[in-house]
Amino acid sequence: MKEKTNIRDLFSSAAERNTFLKICAPMVRYSKLEFRHLVRSYGTDLAFTSMIMADSFCKSEKARLNEFTTNEEDTPLIAQFAANNTIDFLSASEMVYPYVDGVDLNCGCPQRWAMAEGYGSALLKTPELIADMLGTVRRNMPSTFSVSVKVRLLSSTDHKRTIDMCRQLEATGITFLTVHGRTAPEMTKVPVHKDALQEIKQSIGIPMVANGDIFTLDDAEQMYLQTKCDGVMTARGILSNPALFAGHSSTPVECVKRWLNICQQADTDITYQCMHHHFSFMTESLLTKRLRYELNNLSKEKQKVYEFIQTHLPLDGVVDDVGSGRQYPEKISCTYSERNYRERTTVVNGGRKDDSTAASAGSLYDPEASEGNFFQSKRVELDATTPALDGDGESTVDGVDFMDGGCILFDE
Ligand SMILES: Cc1cc2nc3c(=O)[nH]c(=O)nc-3n(C[C@H](O)[C@H](O)[C@H](O)COP(=O)(O)O)c2cc1C
Numbered sequence: 001m002k003e004k005t006n007i008r009d010l011f012s013s014a015a016e017r018n019t020f021l022k023i024c025a026p027m028v029r030y031s032k033l034e035f036r037h038l039v040r041s042y043g044t045d046l047a048f049t050s051m052i053m054a055d056s057f058c059k060s061e062k063a064r065l066n067e068f069t070t071n072e073e074d075t076p077l078i079a080q081f082a083a084n085n086t087i088d089f090l091s092a093s094e095m096v097y098p099y100v101d102g103v104d105l106n107c108g109c110p111q112r113w114a115m116a117e118g119y120g121s122a123l124l125k126t127p128e129l130i131a132d133m134l135g136t137v138r139r140n141m142p143s144t145f146s147v148s149v150k151v152r153l154l155s156s157t158d159h160k161r162t163i164d165m166c167r168q169l170e171a172t173g174i175t176f177l178t179v180h181g182r183t184a185p186e187m188t189k190v191p192v193h194k195d196a197l198q199e200i201k202q203s204i205g206i207p208m209v210a211n212g213d214i215f216t217l218d219d220a221e222q223m224y225l226q227t228k229c230d231g232v233m234t235a236r237g238i239l240s241n242p243a244l245f246a247g248h249s250s251t252p253v254e255c256v257k258r259w260l261n262i263c264q265q266a267d268t269d270i271t272y273q274c275m276h277h278h279f280s281f282m283t284e285s286l287l288t289k290r291l292r293y294e295l296n297n298l299s300k301e302k303q304k305v306y307e308f309i310q311t312h313l314p315l316d317g318v319v320d321d322v323g324s325g326r327q328y329p330e331k332i333s334c335t336y337s338e339r340n341y342r343e344r345t346t347v348v349n350g351g352r353k354d355d356s357t358a359a360s361a362g363s364l365y366d367p368e369a370s371e372g373n374f375f376q377s378k379r380v381e382l383d384a385t386t387p388a389l390d391g392d393g394e395s396t397v398d399g400v401d402f403m404d405g406g407c408i409l410f411d412e
Pocket of ligand 1: 211213
């Protein structure tokens with residue numbers, strides 16, 4: 001079993017120091033082990049996995065291998081699950097327990113496919129089901145193990161509705177909760193409702209993590225001061241600048257070099273897509289529009305991306321103490337038992353064995369099957385006015401929508 005960090009103590013110790021926890025958000029396809037390693041080296045106190053489908057995790061070894069990897073240094077770590085019933089959430093939590101410091105239930109994903117299946121923000125319509133899922137996991141896991149939930153606002157004006165729900169969830173004994181300060185239909189253009197976050201924080205006793213629109217360390221500090229939250233979580237900001245929590249206003253070149261070193265050392269453990277997308281996001285402020293276009297459209301060979309980065313960014317002479325100075329830690333070989341899950345589903349199915357095969361279980365949701373909306377929203381299109389040659393390193397960054405073409409807030 002991996003050495004554990006007590007998340008409750010982590011929050012208490014931050015509070016004693018009159019500060020807040022700096023948290024890297026769960027991000028489908030992006031909050032992977034290698035990226036967690038990078039952001040931890042820049043002041044991130046707590047990291048989440050990407051959202052993992054609990055039912056696939058329970059049924060399929062292939063899904064587990066694809067969706068979850070870790071190493072001894074990958075702590076404090078919370079595994080986030082999408083689940084729509086207690087058996088899946090409890091069984092997945094038990095299975096991942098040896099390798100993480102807590103589990104989190106996703107009640108925020110507003111994507112149509114998730115809503116249709118009763119996952120993510122669809123659960124906000126049935127707080128009693130969320131409470132049942134959280135309460136069951138809380139009762140069945142050691143008290144030092146963190147159980148948490150990530151929700152959105154139920155209304156942008158009637159804060160009492162969200163407060164009532166948060167109190168109901170708090171009563172299940174969870175360790176902390178994260179609130180994304182928007183309602184499910186609200187797009188990222190709508191500013192986060194900090195007044196709601198502040199009221200929620202005042203109304204509950206457990207730590208609250210505030211999420212939404214954090215792009216600099218100053219934004220995080222302002223969020224802390226204005227809402228009195230216990231932790232601040234960032235998603236899009238840390239994709240664009242993984243060194244955000246260390247106080248860098250944009251990605252330092254050294255961070256790009258660190259990512260290059262990590263990717264080269266992790267080698268086949270990281271997919272082309274994950275490696276490439278992160279390079280695209282973090283170099284957005286460092287490359288001209290034409291170079292960003294070239295980077296987006298490279299042929300799918302890792303070596304081509306490494307060469308591109310080494311050619312177009314001034315990495316020579318940049319010292320990366322973390323990535324190059326030592327060997328990247330080995331992955332832990334995780335082993336899981338499906339026994340509890342199989343027993344529970346056998347009972348529920350009236351004595352019939354759950355007949356879903358491992359192969360079909362893993363196919364419900366495959367983020368790598370496409371490039372994803374977030375990457376697509378950042379794709380650079382060139383037109384006749386784009387200079388053929390780069391200026392003297394001067395960035396021509398403009399006109400790329402920061403996020404969500406249409407009502408896409410979440411990246412599937
Ligand atoms: C690419 C991408 C993937 C995301 N994946 C998840 C996820 O797996 N689980 C989750 O709860 N939220 C997910 N979100 C939502 C973020 O965690 C966060 O709540 C939202 O982006 C608002 O924070 P921000 O303003 O810092 O981006 C994702 C967001 C983005 C941009």
